[in-house]
Amino acid sequence: MIDILIVDDDPEVLDITKIFLERTGYFRVSTGNSAAEGLLKLEEQNFEAVISDYEMPDMNGLDFLKEIREEGNIIPFIIFTGRSREEVVIEAMNSGADYYIQKGTDLKALFAELTHKVLLAVEKKRSEKALSEANEYKNRLIESHIDPLLTIDDSYKIMDINSAMEKLSGYRKDEIEGKDLAVLFRDHENAKSALAIALKENNLRDYPLDIVTSYGEVIPILFHAAPYINEKMEFLGFFTEFHEYKEDKNEHAGEKISKNEFYLDILTHDIRNMIMVETGCLEIDGNPEEEQSLWERRMRNLIGNVKHLIENTEAMRRSDENCHDLKPVELRPLICREAENYPDLDITIGDFGCMVVADDLLGSVFYNLFNNVKKHCGAGTEVRISVPEYEEGSEISVFFEDSGPGIPNDIIEDFNVGDLAENGSSGKKSHGMGLIWSLIDNCGGQIMILTNEGRTGTKYIISLKKHFPYEESLLLSEKSVCLKNR
Known part of the structure; x- marks a missing residue:
C-alpha cells in the first residue's frame, strides 16, 4: 500500500477523492483541510506522495509546495485543482510539482488519470531512491576497498x-x-x-x-x-x-645468484689472464726498442680489454633487469658503429635498410660478436653480415659469418639451448657467448649457431622482430608479453 496525503479546503472533495483512490487497492489515504495541517501531518508521518488543491485560504497550493521543497523534501507533489490558467501550470512545474491535473465532471476518467499519475510519480521516486542507494552503496564499497x-x-x-x-x-x-x-x-x-x-x-x-x-x-x-x-x-x-606488479624477489634468487657467480667466474678468469700477460712482459729481457714497441702494443690491448670488460659488466647488470623499453632501431647504422671499434677485422656489411624492435643493448650483441672473432680468430679475419633481401613475416634474420676456425659442435649445442647463458653447466665457459644469448633473449629475439658440417668459420643466425611503420602498438605488445611471461 502507498501512503498518500490529500490537502483541500473542501471537505466533500476530500471525501470523494479518498473513496475513489482507496477503492483502487493501491493507496492508504490521509487528509488535511489546509496547507498548515498538511505540513504538520508531513512532520508526523511518512508519505510517498502529496495531492493538493491550488486555491486554499492562508496558503495556496503553490506556496504549500514551495514550503515543502524549501525544507529539502522531494516527495512527489501533484496539483489537483479546478483552475486552468496557463501561468499557474507553468509556475507549478517550475516550483517542483510532478504533475498538474485539472478537476472535471467525468469522475471515472478523472480519478483514473489521478491514480495513474500518482503511481507514476511514486514509482519514479522509488527508482531514483533505489538508484541513489545503490550508487551510495557502490561508492562506499569502492571507497572502502x-x-x-x-x-x-x-x-x-x-x-x-x-x-x-x-x-x-x-x-x-x-x-x-x-x-x-x-x-x-x-x-x-x-x-x-x-x-x-x-x-x-x-x-x-x-x-x-x-x-x-x-x-x-x-x-x-x-x-x-x-x-x-x-x-x-x-x-x-x-x-x-x-x-x-611487484616481482617476488625470492622467486628467482637462486637462479640469479648462480648466473651472477658464473659471470663473475669468467670475469675473474679474463682479468687473471691479463695480469699474467702483463706480468710476463715485465720479466722479458731483450732489446729496449723492441720492449718499448711491445709495451705500447700491450698497453693499447690492455686498455681495450679493460674497456670491453667494463662494458660487458654494465651490459650484464642491465640485462638482468626483467624487461626493457623496446623501440624502433635502424639496424645497419647500429652494426656499422660497432664495427668501427674493430678496424683490424675485414668486415663486410650488406646493404639493407630494415628497422627492428629492440632495446638499448642490441649494440652490445654485435660488439661481443666482433670481439669474439678478434679474440679467437685474430686480426684480418673476414666477417660478413647480411640480411635476406625479401623476407616476409614479423621477423628478420641477420646472418653473421666469420672465416675463422669455427666453434666445436658441443659448445654450439650448449649455446643454442641457452646453456652458456644460464649456468655454464657444460663447463665450457664463454663470457661473451653467454652474454650474447642473454642480450638477444631480452630483446625478444633468438640466436643460434649453425653446426660445422665440413666447412670452416662460424655462422650465427639472429632473429629479431621487425618494426612496421605507424604500428607503435607492436612495441607495447612486446612489453606486455615480457611482463606476462615473468
Missing part, C-alpha cells in the same frame, strides 16, 4: 575511482571522471582488448598493462575486470581492479 578500483561505462569512459586509485595514479576523482581510457592507460587499445575479453569470458584476471600517472611515471599493473550487468541483463560497464 584496499586495492585501486576503477569503474568504466559501456563506452569506455571512466566513471569512478577510489582513494587507492587516486593515490596510485596521482589523479583526483574529479580530474579523471568521464575521461577516455587513454588518459590513464599507456596502451588504451590494449586495455579495451582486455575489457573485451572480460566481457566475453565474464571475468579477467592478471592481464598485464601499464598505466601512466599524472606525473608521467609508467607503472606496470596486473589488471582484473568483470562486466556489470543489471537484473534486466543489460550491460552497463565494468568493475576493474589494479594490482601493482
Whole structure:
C-alpha cells in the first residue's frame, strides 16, 4: 500500500477523492483541510506522495509546495485543482510539482488519470531512491576497498575511482571522471582488448598493462575486470581492479645468484689472464726498442680489454633487469658503429635498410660478436653480415659469418639451448657467448649457431622482430608479453 496525503479546503472533495483512490487497492489515504495541517501531518508521518488543491485560504497550493521543497523534501507533489490558467501550470512545474491535473465532471476518467499519475510519480521516486542507494552503496564499497578500483561505462569512459586509485595514479576523482581510457592507460587499445575479453569470458584476471600517472611515471599493473550487468541483463560497464606488479624477489634468487657467480667466474678468469700477460712482459729481457714497441702494443690491448670488460659488466647488470623499453632501431647504422671499434677485422656489411624492435643493448650483441672473432680468430679475419633481401613475416634474420676456425659442435649445442647463458653447466665457459644469448633473449629475439658440417668459420643466425611503420602498438605488445611471461 502507498501512503498518500490529500490537502483541500473542501471537505466533500476530500471525501470523494479518498473513496475513489482507496477503492483502487493501491493507496492508504490521509487528509488535511489546509496547507498548515498538511505540513504538520508531513512532520508526523511518512508519505510517498502529496495531492493538493491550488486555491486554499492562508496558503495556496503553490506556496504549500514551495514550503515543502524549501525544507529539502522531494516527495512527489501533484496539483489537483479546478483552475486552468496557463501561468499557474507553468509556475507549478517550475516550483517542483510532478504533475498538474485539472478537476472535471467525468469522475471515472478523472480519478483514473489521478491514480495513474500518482503511481507514476511514486514509482519514479522509488527508482531514483533505489538508484541513489545503490550508487551510495557502490561508492562506499569502492571507497572502502584496499586495492585501486576503477569503474568504466559501456563506452569506455571512466566513471569512478577510489582513494587507492587516486593515490596510485596521482589523479583526483574529479580530474579523471568521464575521461577516455587513454588518459590513464599507456596502451588504451590494449586495455579495451582486455575489457573485451572480460566481457566475453565474464571475468579477467592478471592481464598485464601499464598505466601512466599524472606525473608521467609508467607503472606496470596486473589488471582484473568483470562486466556489470543489471537484473534486466543489460550491460552497463565494468568493475576493474589494479594490482601493482611487484616481482617476488625470492622467486628467482637462486637462479640469479648462480648466473651472477658464473659471470663473475669468467670475469675473474679474463682479468687473471691479463695480469699474467702483463706480468710476463715485465720479466722479458731483450732489446729496449723492441720492449718499448711491445709495451705500447700491450698497453693499447690492455686498455681495450679493460674497456670491453667494463662494458660487458654494465651490459650484464642491465640485462638482468626483467624487461626493457623496446623501440624502433635502424639496424645497419647500429652494426656499422660497432664495427668501427674493430678496424683490424675485414668486415663486410650488406646493404639493407630494415628497422627492428629492440632495446638499448642490441649494440652490445654485435660488439661481443666482433670481439669474439678478434679474440679467437685474430686480426684480418673476414666477417660478413647480411640480411635476406625479401623476407616476409614479423621477423628478420641477420646472418653473421666469420672465416675463422669455427666453434666445436658441443659448445654450439650448449649455446643454442641457452646453456652458456644460464649456468655454464657444460663447463665450457664463454663470457661473451653467454652474454650474447642473454642480450638477444631480452630483446625478444633468438640466436643460434649453425653446426660445422665440413666447412670452416662460424655462422650465427639472429632473429629479431621487425618494426612496421605507424604500428607503435607492436612495441607495447612486446612489453606486455615480457611482463606476462615473468
